[in-house]
Amino acid sequence: MGGGVFSYHFPRKNEPQILNSDDCRERNLKKVLIIDDEIFFCRAIKKNLELKDEFQVLSATRGDEGICLAKDEQPDVILLDIMMPGMSGTEVTDMLLADPVTRSIPIIYITAILNEDDIQRGAGIVGGRALIAKPVKIDELVKKINAVC
Amino acid sequence: MQDSSTAYQALVEENALLKQKIRKLEKTAERRKKTEDCLRESEAKYRAIIQNIQEGYIETDLTGRWIFINDIIPKLLGYSRKELMEMPNPIHQLQSEPDAQKSYQAFRAIYKTGKPLKSFEIELIKKDGTTGNYEISVSLMKDTGGQPVGFRCISRDITERKMMERALKESEKQYRVIVENMYDSIWTMDMNLHFTYLSPSEIHTSGYTPEEVMQFPLEKLMTPESYAVVKRILGEEIEREFGSGPVDLNRKRILDIELYHKNGGTYWQETTASFIRDENGKPTGIVCVGRDVTARKQAESDLQTARDHLLQAEKLSAIGQLSAGVAHEILNPVNIISTEIQFLQTMENLPHEALEELEICMSQIDRIVAIADGLKHRSSIPEKRMEMANINDVIADIMTLHKSQLMIDKIETDLQYHPDLPEMLMDRKKIEQVMLNLISNARSAMEGKEKKVLRISTDWESHHDHVRIIVADTGHGIKSEHMLKIFSPFFTTKEQGKGTGLGLSISYGIVKDHGGKIWAKNNKWGGASFHIIFPVRTSHRS
Numbered sequence: 210m211g212g213g214v215f216s217y218h219f220p221r222k223n224e225p226q227i228l229n230s231d232d233c234r235e236r237n238l239k240k241v242l243i244i245d246d247e248i249f250f251c252r253a254i255k256k257n258l259e260l261k262d263e264f265q266v267l268s269a270t271r272g273d274e275g276i277c278l279a280k281d282e283q284p285d286v287i288l289l290d291i292m293m294p295g296m297s298g299t300e301v302t303d304m305l306l307a308d309p310v311t312r313s314i315p316i317i318y319i320t321a322i323l324n325e326d327d328i329q330r331g332a333g334i335v336g337g338r339a340l341i342a343k344p345v346k347i348d349e350l351v352k353k354i355n356a357v358c
Numbered sequence: 359m360q361d362s363s364t365a366y367q368a369l370v371e372e373n374a375l376l377k378q379k380i381r382k383l384e385k386t387a388e389r390r391k392k393t394e395d396c397l398r399e400s401e402a403k404y405r406a407i408i409q410n411i412q413e414g415y416i417e418t419d420l421t422g423r424w425i426f427i428n429d430i431i432p433k434l435l436g437y438s439r440k441e442l443m444e445m446p447n448p449i450h451q452l453q454s455e456p457d458a459q460k461s462y463q464a465f466r467a468i469y470k471t472g473k474p475l476k477s478f479e480i481e482l483i484k485k486d487g488t489t490g491n492y493e494i495s496v497s498l499m500k501d502t503g504g505q506p507v508g509f510r511c512i513s514r515d516i517t518e519r520k521m522m523e524r525a526l527k528e529s530e531k532q533y534r535v536i537v538e539n540m541y542d543s544i545w546t547m548d549m550n551l552h553f554t555y556l557s558p559s560e561i562h563t564s565g566y567t568p569e570e571v572m573q574f575p576l577e578k579l580m581t582p583e584s585y586a587v588v589k590r591i592l593g594e595e596i597e598r599e600f601g602s603g604p605v606d607l608n609r610k611r612i613l614d615i616e617l618y619h620k621n622g623g624t625y626w627q628e629t630t631a632s633f634i635r636d637e638n639g640k641p642t643g644i645v646c647v648g649r650d651v652t653a654r655k656q657a658e659s660d661l662q663t664a665r666d667h668l669l670q671a672e673k674l675s676a677i678g679q680l681s682a683g684v685a686h687e688i689l690n691p692v693n694i695i696s697t698e699i700q701f702l703q704t705m706e707n708l709p710h711e712a713l714e715e716l717e718i719c720m721s722q723i724d725r726i727v728a729i730a731d732g733l734k735h736r737s738s739i740p741e742k743r744m745e746m747a748n749i750n751d752v753i754a755d756i757m758t759l760h761k762s763q764l765m766i767d768k769i770e771t772d773l774q775y776h777p778d779l780p781e782m783l784m785d786r787k788k789i790e791q792v793m794l795n796l797i798s799n800a801r802s803a804m805e806g807k808e809k810k811v812l813r814i815s816t817d818w819e820s821h822h823d824h825v826r827i828i829v830a831d832t833g834h835g836i837k838s839e840h841m842l843k844i845f846s847p848f849f850t851t852k853e854q855g856k857g858t859g860l861g862l863s864i865s866y867g868i869v870k871d872h873g874g875k876i877w878a879k880n881n882k883w884g885g886a887s888f889h890i891i892f893p894v895r896t897s898h899r900s
Contacts, residue, residue, distance in 0.1 A: 247690055253697035260704055292686060321689035322682075322734070343689045344696030344723060 238265045239358060242284035244275030244301060245319065246293045254288070257347045264354070272296025276304050279311045285358040288341075288350075291320040302338075315357035317341055317350075414492070414513040417499060422449050422465070425508060434492075434515060436485035452482045465496065465509060472498050472506075479516070491520040543627075546634060547644045551576045551592075554643060563627070563650050565620030581624060584615035591631075592644075599633070599641060607639050608632070614651065626655040663877070666842070681733035688730050696723050732860035747786050749816055749825055749892070750775045756793045757814075764812065767801055774815035779825060783895045788868040792876075795861035796829040796888050803833025803886065823894045830887040835880040844878060 241264050243251050251268035258264040267282055269275035272293055279287060287305070291298035298318060305311040321343040339353050408415050408428045417426035424443055432439045435452065445451050449465075450458045461480055468475050474497035481489050494513040501507045537544060537557050543564075544557040556568035564571065564579075577585045591611050599605060610632040616624050627648040633641035699719050702708070708716075757764075757773065764771060797812065804810040813830040836844060843849045845866040869876040874892040881887050 247694060250690070250694045250697060253694055253701060257697060257701045257704070260701070321686045321693065321730075343693035344727060345693060347697070347700045 237263075239263060239286065239354065240282065240284045241266045241286050241288060241354065242275065242278055242282065243268045243288040243319075244270075244272060244293075244298075245288070245290035246270050247290075254345070254350075258351070261351065263351075272298070272301040272304075275301060276308075276311070279305060279314060280308065283310075284314060286354050287314055287316045288319050288354075289316050291318055291322060315339075317353055317357065319343060319345060412514075414511075414515075416511040416513070417508055418448075418511070419508040420469070420506065422447055424448055431513075434484075434490060434513075435482060441485075453480065454483070457481055468496055468498055468509065469506060474498070480513075490515060490517045492516060542647055542649045544645070544647050545571075547576075547646070549641065549643060551644075563625065563648070564617060570620075579617055581616045581618070584617070587613055588615060595633070607635060614655070615648075625650055625652040627651065685730040685733040688726065688733075692723055692726050692730070696720070699723070729860075732864060743787065744783050744785055746781045747784055747789075748779055748781050749784075749789070749827060750779050752784075752786060752789050753793055753814055753816065753827070756790055756797065760797060764801070767804075767810065769801065769804060769810040769812050772811055772813040774813070776816045776818050779816055779818050780894050782825060782892060784872060784892075785868075788871070792865040792868050792890070793827075793829075795865045799861060799888075800829060800831035800833065803831050803835075805833075807833055818894075819891070822891075824891045825894055827890045827892075828887050829890075830881060830885060832881075832883070832885040835884060836878055836886045841878065845876070 241258060243254050243266060245251050248270050251270065255266040255268060258266050267278055267284060269278050273296055289298045289301060302316060305314065317339040319341045339357060341350055341353060414431045414434055415428040416424055416431060418424050423446060427439065427442060432442060449461050453461060457480060464475055464478055476495045478494050478496065479491065480494060481491050483489055492513040493516045494511050496509055496511045498506050499508040499510050541559055541562055543559045545553055546555040547553055553572045556571055558568060560566060560568045560571055591613055595611060610630050612628060612630050614626055614628055616626050619625050628651045629646050629648040631644055631646045634643040634645050636642050699716050703716050800812050809832055811832045815828045817826040819826055845862050866876055869890055872892055873895065874890055876888060876890045878886055878888050
């Protein structure tokens, strides 16, 4: 029989892939939560970061979902898209800041609105938070994550 | 007896002789009487003529004393005949001193030369103090021996004519004052379009004197476009005039024409033209009244430019918002592709060729990102880093960076910085971007040209508080059909892959964000110039 079979395993939203915080600490992994409506982007980030064996990546494609995950999983850093349908990145930020449980989690914005030049010049809409422009350069992202946590 | 008869005979003869003499005398007396009658008749006739003519008649002796006047004279002057005849020196009594001197000279000349004087105008003061004007003819009066004994004068009252002349002169003067002092210019032409009159106000409007203008043919005085309009309208009017339809003799045409000024520029005149007609209504020439409407034309043109700008601004603003959205939508999938490629690049044992291909993919992603960035910058991102800077410095920095590139392209540079340019509040990076776009366009425009000169000048128009920057090239210029499109996004004349068509559109947005204006025009000497004006702002509030 010729040919081959390609199979692809789509992760379920609440797939029990998540290591608990203790496990992460034990393995010295940084827990990263990415909130972006582009599911393929979340996946690609996860693959890239986890390849380095320094990060464990959780993802959410909606703002409210991300807030729940942040509360439950207490990530070390949140990568947050600004322009999302439903709840925007800045609204998500407001909610996270309003909750003592999530208030101190550092946030890195990932955005297609501003480019690298704008960010270098410190475009002020996000109150001095770290920003990464799309398309994301993985090396840059790692540097920024390591800078905040 | 014989004696007595002889004596008788003698008496008879004597008697006859006497009779003969008496008859002769009688005849002579009769003839004389006849002659006297004739003379008397003749004298009465002439006297009647002299008395009844409308002209005054005066005879004077050589001292000027009047020895005879006709009845008109006392009527004319208001004096009685007696008063006049008793005046020792009427010339002095009836005239002002300067006039009397003139008259004296005139009479003296007649006396000397014997030549009569015709149509000599004098002014006499009447008894009531008013004056009258008279035209007199004077000749020398001689006795039978040919010796001068006095003067004969015939005078005609021209007071009324003089008054009319004065009124006419006054009226003419009034019109002349009006015509010569008005700023509208008036000119008349014959039917062959040769000038017959030009008002002195021409000097105010065209800078030329009327004499100078008269030397030019009409077509040299105005732009070819305006001359075409003049010819067309004249043609229409002549056709109407000599056509079969009814003709309004008082009709006029109003046309706007652009004329050359002596200073090399042009100015606009609103000209009202109509035919000059003879008594039969036949056109014999053209009269035109022109008013300088350059300011109005300029205002109209400014308004049009403002409208065009507004339209462009609205269009760009809408496109800006749209394109920012498009950019965002493009960047998201590009981001995913990029992240996936970066993942692939980290995979081990990937063949060398595959890595090269992935590198190409990444570089093409950079191109997409550059285009998307261009699109995003069309929408105004409120974050600006404003700083006080001098445009001269910005240009100098850019030129330093591009010096070598311009040298490679064999482009001469001519930088003319205004020495006292004020600093202004600007987003320096963006202004740099504008200058870069303009320089880049100039470079492209001059490709293939023999002489390549990039001229950048700055100027401070202090009366408007504007800084003006002109970037001029000696390239191919901008086609008129492109003129309105050049600031539209994606409009490019560069070959595919060389330009995104966003440079000028982005520049337009940046200049607008700074409260300025940008426009382009073709140079008379070839190539195009981009003009930018920025209001000199020193604070964020403005």
